[in-house]
Amino acid sequence: MLSKTLISAAIAAALALVPATRAAADSRDFIAGAIIGGIGGAIINNEVRKNKARQAARQRAVAPRTYATQPRAYRAPAKKTYRPSIPATPEGREIQSSLNYFGFDAGTIDGKVGSRTRDAIADYQRYMGYEGTGTLTSFQQHLLTSAYFRAEAGGNRTFQDIASHPDGTRGLLKIYREDLATGSTSERTLRPEPSAATTEFTDL
Structure with missing residues (x-):
């Protein structure tokens, strides 16, 4: 129990x-x-x-920054102005050819009187004692182009004139201007050149 x-x-x-x-x-x-x-x-x-x-x-790196500044006044975009192309002219080609011949760099002879040609014109004017405006007077243009054509057609006389002037080819401009002033242009261009046929040799 x-x-x-x-x-x-x-x-x-x-x-x-x-x-x-x-x-x-x-x-x-x-x-x-x-x-x-x-x-x-x-x-x-x-x-x-x-x-x-x-x-x-x-989000801070990606989100654009916001600045608590006054809203900017709306400005209309400036209108583009297009300068019209300069027309090419035979007269422009004559001027450029003349400038390049006398050592005033007018660039490519395209007949377009642009900024480079105007700079060359101003150099030409200053060389000749005129104000370098870059725009030719009728007399300055006549002197430049007629001097070019005369030099091209001058043959041996052109080379002699270049050799006789301290400024070389550019000196032709001053020679031809002096001829225009004194009226001796025709005399210089019509003077016969000595040739081998007329040269006499004598034996000693």
Whole structure:
């Protein structure tokens, strides 16, 4: 009888202890889960904050800057002005050919009196003692072109005149202007050139 009582008491104690043990185990699992969950949550929150910071940095780098300034007044775009092309003329070709012949660089002989040709005209005018305006007077143009044609047709006389003047080819302009002033143009152009046929040789 005593043994039955002891066995019953042991079984009752065991039964009483089992729920307590389970309850203790469950509470330990809960605490451990809470700790792990708290750590995991903190890590996740930290990553979320980092991702937001990265996205904000990207948006700042890509988004245009905005300045809190007064709005600018609208300005209409400037109208383009087109300069009309310079017409090519035979007279322009004569002027350019004459300038280039006498060493005043007018560029390509295209008949268009543009800025380069005008610079050459101004050089010619200054060389001749005139004001370098870049625009020829009728006399200056006549002197320039007639001197060119005369030099081209002058043959040996042209070479002699070039050799006799310290300015070389340019010097022809001053020689021919002096001839125009003194009226000796015809005399200079009509003077016969010495030829080999008329040269006499004497033996010594």
